[in-house]
Amino acid sequence: MKRAVYPGSFDPFTNGHLDIVRRALQVVDHLTIAVLRNTSKKNLLSPDERVELISEVYAGEPRVEVTTFQGLLADFCRKRDTRIVIRGLRAVSDFDYEHAIFLMNNKLFHDLETIFLMSNSEHSFISSSIVKEVSSLGGNVDDQVPPAVARKLKEIHGRS
Ligand code: PNS
DSSP states (O other): OOEEEEEEOOTTOOHHHHHHHHHHTTTOSEEEEEEEOSOOSOOSSOHHHHHHHHHHHTTTOTTEEEEEEOSOHHHHHHHTTOOEEEEEEOSHHHHHHHHHHHHHHHHHSTTOEEEEEEOOTTTTTOOHHHHHHHHHTTOOOTTTSOHHHHHHHHHHTTOO
16 A cells, blocks of 8 residues: 655645645555644644644545654654655745755655645645735635635634
């Protein structure tokens, strides 16, 4: 069975992430969505809230597991004996950052492969930070995030 890890901050999980998961499942049998715990970024949602929301999105999908991880991604993958990492690429501007992560992970765990999936045009403009900003300023992001996330954002920003 081919298993892979899809790591990220997912603060919040967007339709862009959803599309990457859908496509990753065409390549691997089982996907672990791994939410990073130890981030220096200022987050809107706690790691547990993110896991809860993503789990709601994939309720009833046995091929997807949602969990958190701390420390190095390479160590997390090694411990779980998973050798495939999935990452989405929205545009050329993502490439340098993703390449640096790939090189570092590859140094830390030589057998770890990264599969990059390109976002399609419908999703390439969606980013968690923009979704957060627009939502906090009263903009509608319902078509950019799954319903569970849209509901949570409205709850946080005091809208019904
Ligand atoms: O959604 P993001 O914030 O772009 O995800 C980045 C992530 C979580 C994949 C990356 O920061 C990561 O793997 N962090 C864990 C710490 C680590 O392994 N660092 C070395 C490679 S950057």
